[in-house]
Amino acid sequence: MPRPGLLAIVVPCLVLLVGCATHITRLEPVRAAFHRGDLDEAERLIATDLEKHPGDADVLTLDRALVALADGRPLAAEDLLKEVRDRFDHLEQESPAEDAWSMLSDDQQRSYAGEDHEKVLLRAMLAITNLSSDGGDAEAFSYQAAEKQAEIVAAATAEDGTNPKASYRQIALAPYLRGVLREETHRDYDDAARHFATVVNWQPEFAAGQADVVRATGGVHSPHGHGVVHVFALVGHGPCKVVVEEIPSSAALLVADQILSATLTQSLPPTVAPIKVPRVVAAPGLVSAVAVGRTSAGGGVAWQGRTTTITDISRMAVEQEAAVHDRTVARAVARRALKKGTVFGVKEGLGVERFGPAALAFDLAGVAWEAAENADTRCWGLLPDSIQVVRMELPAGQHTLALQAVDRQGMSVGRAVPRSVTVADGRNTYVVIQAPDAGIIGEVLSSSP
Amino acid sequence: MLRRTFLFSAGLPVAVSLAGCRGQRQFARIVNPGDKALMGSHQAGAETFGPLVDEAVAKLLARNAEAPVQQVSYDDAGEPLPCPPKRICFVGVENKSAEDIGDFKDELYQVIDTRLLQTPIFQPLNRRVVDAGLLETRLRPDQLCIPEHMRQFATHLEREGEPIDYLLYATLTSGTTRENRDYERSYRLTMELIDVRTGNYDKQSADLVKGYHHSRLSRWRATNPLSR
Numbered sequence: 001m002p003r004p005g006l007l008a009i010v011v012p013c014l015v016l017l018v019g020c021a022t023h024i025t026r027l028e029p030v031r032a033a034f035h036r037g038d039l040d041e042a043e044r045l046i047a048t049d050l051e052k053h054p055g056d057a058d059v060l061t062l063d064r065a066l067v068a069l070a071d072g073r074p075l076a077a078e079d080l081l082k083e084v085r086d087r088f089d090h091l092e093q094e095s096p097a098e099d100a101w102s103m104l105s106d107d108q109q110r111s112y113a114g115e116d117h118e119k120v121l122l123r124a125m126l127a128i129t130n131l132s133s134d135g136g137d138a139e140a141f142s143y144q145a146a147e148k149q150a151e152i153v154a155a156a157t158a159e160d161g162t163n164p165k166a167s168y169r170q171i172a173l174a175p176y177l178r179g180v181l182r183e184e185t186h187r188d189y190d191d192a193a194r195h196f197a198t199v200v201n202w203q204p205e206f207a208a209g210q211a212d213v214v215r216a217t218g219g220v221h222s223p224h225g226h227g228v229v230h231v232f233a234l235v236g237h238g239p240c241k242v243v244v245e246e247i248p249s250s251a252a253l254l255v256a257d258q259i260l261s262a263t264l265t266q267s268l269p270p271t272v273a274p275i276k277v278p279r280v281v282a283a284p285g286l287v288s289a290v291a292v293g294r295t296s297a298g299g300g301v302a303w304q305g306r307t308t309t310i311t312d313i314s315r316m317a318v319e320q321e322a323a324v325h326d327r328t329v330a331r332a333v334a335r336r337a338l339k340k341g342t343v344f345g346v347k348e349g350l351g352v353e354r355f356g357p358a359a360l361a362f363d364l365a366g367v368a369w370e371a372a373e374n375a376d377t378r379c380w381g382l383l384p385d386s387i388q389v390v391r392m393e394l395p396a397g398q399h400t401l402a403l404q405a406v407d408r409q410g411m412s413v414g415r416a417v418p419r420s421v422t423v424a425d426g427r428n429t430y431v432v433i434q435a436p437d438a439g440i441i442g443e444v445l446s447s448s449p
Numbered sequence: 450m451l452r453r454t455f456l457f458s459a460g461l462p463v464a465v466s467l468a469g470c471r472g473q474r475q476f477a478r479i480v481n482p483g484d485k486a487l488m489g490s491h492q493a494g495a496e497t498f499g500p501l502v503d504e505a506v507a508k509l510l511a512r513n514a515e516a517p518v519q520q521v522s523y524d525d526a527g528e529p530l531p532c533p534p535k536r537i538c539f540v541g542v543e544n545k546s547a548e549d550i551g552d553f554k555d556e557l558y559q560v561i562d563t564r565l566l567q568t569p570i571f572q573p574l575n576r577r578v579v580d581a582g583l584l585e586t587r588l589r590p591d592q593l594c595i596p597e598h599m600r601q602f603a604t605h606l607e608r609e610g611e612p613i614d615y616l617l618y619a620t621l622t623s624g625t626t627r628e629n630r631d632y633e634r635s636y637r638l639t640m641e642l643i644d645v646r647t648g649n650y651d652k653q654s655a656d657l658v659k660g661y662h663h664s665r666l667s668r669w670r671a672t673n674p675l676s677r
Binding site: 190 | 549
């Protein structure tokens with residue numbers, strides 16, 4: 001007859017064994033719908049997920065914002081992004097209770113405060129979203145993006161002066177936006193030059209960066225009677241987190257608990273379930289750039305340029321995750337050690353006989369408890385692979401742009417999309433498009449100068 | 450006994466941790482004049498720019514405060530008339546310091562512009578007029594010092610019904626002196642007034658030196674007279 005106390009411990013542990021699908025598994029259909037341009041389906045799936053998994057509300061709201069942006073609702077997108085920005089800021093604070101609880105279960109139990117690149121991109125995306133509507137707050141958002149970036153790196157400085165985040169690839173979009181906005185004042189060219197120089201430093205592959213520096217240093221925004229069109233394209237599939245098994249750490253832990261079991265007064269639950277941690281993977285997708293041209297009165301298109309990468313999100317996310325991966329693994333190993341220690345302590349406390357059935361039951365419960373862990377794969381799932389931009393100086397007046405997504409071989413992907421824009425003398429006009437996989441999806445947004 | 454000790458030592462940290470939770474939402478306060486203000490730990494902030502602007506503008510005003518004109522006439526007692534205000538075009542604040550001054554740039558412009566507007570010595574042009582002039586002429590602020598461009602810009606403004614006597618530039622510069630992990634940075638705000646008719650210029654500046662220290666001990670050593 002098992003003791004009630006024993007059951008009280010073993011049963012909850014077995015209940016934990018009933019694992020759940022991770023966030024990324026649930027997000028797959030949403031990503032698929034969005035990437036093929038089915039915005040209604042993506043919106044519906046996100047709404048369903050939000051009802052079922054309120055713990056994922058913040059990342060799902062971020063995804064919803066990008067769906068709203070593609071759907072031609074920049075104001076709604078901005079509201080959603082601002083909501084998550086404020087919430088992430090709040091969640092950045094440490095919560096010892098939550099940390100302790102996550103050590104007894106897994107990292108999915110912690111509130112998600114966003115990955116570092118997500119926190120910065122959130123603000124950069126706010127700036128782009130704002131530019132596609134009235135643009136009144138775009139400078140403030142781009143400033144916030146740059147500030148957040150600096151804050152994240154500064155906060156990671158250890159007592160000994162080392163900083164694992166010092167090697168982070170920075171998001172060049174933030175200084176680029178500031179440079180673009182300062183240049184449009186026709187007054188703060190010194191600021192613009194400084195920001196464009198930062199862009200060249202952070203994203204040397206950005207081909208137009210050097211021309212921007214030269215223009216801001218000695219030239220002018222645009223010639224008389226001309227304005228500038230900036231086309232921002234959110235291109236390709238963004239990175240996502242997958243669950244990986246840390247086999248070397250798991251094997252080492254198994255050997256360690258074998259050794260300890262042989263020497264201690266009680267056995268430890270063996271490390272049967274491998275340690276699972278999230279790993280950021282890139283899956284760029286088919287589209288690699290967007291060609292931009294002007295449609296003539298006769299209907300022909302004069303292609304004028306292609307967007308180039310100002311921020312390589314996938315690469316940045318992978319590198320940032322790699323910089324802190326050891327800490328993630330160390331945390332998972334510490335969790336295992338705590339769980340084993342707890343089982344050991346309870347067995348000791350209850351005076352369980354070492355080779356008796358109760359000890360076996362406890363070990364099984366311990367194994368189940370460990371197996372119930374899963375990696376935290378929450379992430380901003382609908383981010384693009386890269387944010388790209390092309391700058392064009394056009395005569396003031398009305399123009400019809402032709403926008404065509406192209407793959408790595410330069411072949412067209414999907415159909416060319418026309419968009420009418422107004423160019424004002426000496427002013428910027430902003431166009432925002434999303435081209436994940438099926439060419440350009442949703443509505444092409446354009447600001448009024 | 451050993452078991453109890455083990456359980457206590459294992460359980461206590463967990464129990465203590467469970468007691469802690471995430472703090473409240475962010476708080477804010479109004480900083481009234483005279484209240485203790487924050488000190489920028491890594492770069493200049495209001496504590497630096499405020500005194501610089503105060504001093505530079507005060508010097509500029511003092512330098513240009515001319516004696517009133519003594520009117521000589523047969524029918525009045527020669528009451529002095531105030532000098533007409535100088536019409537100036539405050540082109541902008543140039544940041545040539547080692548720091549990105551972020552949102553302070555527009556703030557500095559507005560503070561200086563407001564101070565100048567409040568005096569009878571200067572009559573600054575509205576910033577929107579200045580911006581529109583730069584846009585229309587496609588001249589960069591740094592190009593306005595070239596006589597030809599200066600004339601072109603002044604003529605344009607005059608055509609728009611906004612004649613000017615002077616161009617005004619504010620320039621922020623810095624110089625850094627390092628000693629191991631500590632450094633001192635001297636900030637200088639220079640106000641440069643250029644006569645658009647003659648090209649003659651006058652400048653006034655204010656300086657402030659700020660020390661940045663990597664630890665409290667280092668700051669104490671720098672400020673304690675005994676350690677010097």
